Amino acid sequence: LAGAVDHLLALYAFDAPWFEKEGLATTVVGSSALHVDMDGADGAGFRARHGVGVDAPLLLVLPGSRPSEVRRMTPVYEATVRTLKASLPDLAVAVVAAGTVADDVAGRVAAWPMRVHLVAEDEKYDAMRAARAALATSGTVSTELALAGAPMVIAYRIDGLSYVLMKRLVTAEHITLFNIAAGERIAPEFIQGEASAENLAAAVGRLLNDPQAAAEQARRQTAALDLMGRGGPDPSTLAAEAVLRVI
Secondary structure (H helix, E strand, O other), X not given: OOOOOOOEEEXXXXXXXXXXXXXXXXXXXXXXXXXXXXXXXXXXXXHHHHOOOOOOOEEEEEOOOOHHHHHHHHHHHHHHHHHHHHHOOOOEEEEEOOHHHHHHHHHHHOOOOOXXXXXXXXXXXXXXXXXXXXXXXXXXXXXXXXXXXXXXXXXXXXXXXXXXXXXXXXXXXXOOHHHHHHOOOOOOEEEHHHOOHHHHHHHHHHHHHOHHHHHHHHHHHHHHHHHXXXXXXOHHHHHHHHHHHHO
């Protein structure tokens, strides 16, 4: 890459050193995900609209925005919810149906043997505010959940062969961005074989049953966003200025 481009725009500060050591000039512009405005997110309104009690435990499930993610993760999440409901029968469950895969998610969740509140894109942030805990497929959504103050458990599975190849190349200890920025496992992560219903239910159950642990994890998640550049200048402005300097 250093031999192919004149300048690189990076989203996060921890990206830059990898490219700068190869002589590639890099400007960290920040991520637009860190600039999502959660002030208008209405958790109480979400609960009222969906008939979820003010004090009822609510789990928000986010299966992903790609067809392959939905295909791999939705069955695991169904089994996880089944396990949780066995010990927490009053647990309310909401599932986000991201725009590009909304119909697929809705069809799969319709077959779940429990009531599920489907969440459209336009009320996703309300649901994040309302949730006591979240179970999410790894991606940008983890940053949004942290902004909303929702403690989360992260899971991910990919094709088996791809995983074997990636294990040989990837040296990162974490896959969640704020975990990487903080250099520690703030939100639990379960990858590939570790992303089992048993493991996920135990981790999510801890957040649902231990309010102090959930609040502390949410606090640490929020603090880690500062390490990612929260509160910085607008990324589009920084990107435009960097391009102007180069040309």
